[in-house]
Amino acid sequence: MNFELSKEQSMLREASRDLLADRAPIEHVRAWLDRDEDVDPEVWRLTADLGWPGLGLPEEYDGSGQGLVELALVAEELGCALGRGPFAPTAVVGRALAAGGSPGLRSEVLPVLAAGSSWATWAFAEPRAPWSLDGVRATARAVEDTFVLDGVKTAVQDAGGARWLLVTALHEGGPASFLVDRDAPGVTVRRQRTLDPTRAFHEVRLDGVRVPRDRRLTDGPAAIQRLLDEASVLRCADALGVMRRLLELTVEHTTTRVQFGQPIGIFQAVKHSAADMALLVHGTRAATHYAAMAADADTDDAARAACAAASYVSAGSGEVAARALQLHGGIGFTWEHDLHLYLRRARADSVLYGDAAVHRDRLCALLRSSPAVASA
Template structure:
């Protein structure tokens, strides 16, 4: 596997980084994190009109760019570096991959063009109170009444769920667990913002009471769709965590060059140099794991479930360790509200838990490896 990016992919990274530098400075991040949606709709429109980011993974015949997980991962990494609250992970990874995995041409034609052109903000609602992240639907039910599909139940920790225009919901019916599309303004849908450690990433609780929906894919394909979607989402989240860690490393290196103690920059002290070297190793190791997962996704490799769980646990843990070390090296200022370090620390911690914590992913990795070795 050739883990190098093409010239076009590196140009995409440069364009996205320059764009985010202009539209997502720290002051804007702080302003937007106090809003219910956490992002600026005008900037979301610019991301579509000027860069076409929302349609990267959407097929060309449906209005997208026909790119793949590598390009999506590059964008996710840069969004993490900028601590952007744009609903890219929910819309362009979770929702797009769920629709593609459903293999329903009619629904793809109906749902994907709106996402590709930046009009539709979408998400996937699958986590239920008291259930594991990868449990598709136990308490959320769908029923067929007078020719209509109606959903009852609740989902929690739904990424960008409070303001999404389209919600893809896993629900259990007579055929098994399926995926169903629900409009954001559907009757019987109640949406409540959830308190979160990371104010830049908006989560919501959704309650369904006879909420109209329509199926996306076969009525028993929900588990398969969710498994595939979470593999892609874990790879993208791993890339985002690399961006978070890289920003903090750059921030600390600049700080230790400028901060003077005992007549010398603190970067001249061996203990500080060792700490920065360890942070660099963490970032580069995480980058390799994330890129391997993205390449596995791009190649549609059977290794993707293993690579995704490995990357999710490795990269989010690395981001957390880098964030902790960064605050230590920044000294007292690193824990003040005015400094950005604590915001990146919060993002790193929330990423550790999103889509299943690192222990869950390591357990899944062990189970999958054991199944392969035993032939089960």
């Protein structure tokens, strides 16, 4: 595969980087750490003007018709800037609706998402359960002309201000997706206090929530697993941006911090540690971009590529954050320094949509089911 970005992709990356640097610098990030709102509405409006919410949506629904590669480019810049907001969850829900929503549901929801006037998020993970299809415990049962949903979801990003929730629940023994109005009777959303203060996560309780039958997506386990893979790739892209910035901060510190009359970056042990960080960043970029390209091309190894990227990045992001903290020394522990915010986001990214163990287990299962690949 060709990893060279096209002219249009490079322009998207640069425009996204410029917007975040101008309207959501680190001072803005800090100012919003203790706010109750999920997102700064002015920044979200500007991203909508740039076309972010509709980037991956079909053109017939006012989207741009781009793929996972383009979405990953924006996600990387968000990670590097510690950007907040529902870009990634809205993109994931939009792709699910475009693939499995009824024509009426797509016509109702997708243009609204593309315009950025409302957003959606995915309610998948559950307390004390793996971030996989095996961890789904919420239930959906048919009652007359509706489905009734019950269960608890956790770590639902930006659910506080979302208009729609894509809820994954068990129906007749298998996972299925339902689009639920955030304000529907029986839906309770509670803000969670998490390690990462740069994003908003919520617990969502579903107590007898009635959903019209046409709000069920025509998907199944395979489609939901593919959506998990795509969400994992976007999480990898966010982590790539975080890791890239951690490396930049570390190089800047080690080339300006002087001990024994010379910058500490001169010392061999520091050089080796920084070089290891750079290797992990480059490896993350290669794994993430390949997984995104494989998903867009629908290659035979797309699922394996997503698992490989997710497992590599889950482990690598924590390692880069730890080395950055070690090389910064005591200043890295202080609230005034930006390093700890990146460390927190890196740690959160390492478990969102499944930690390294979850993805390695699935990768092993995929390889066992493809003997020819495993023996190649």
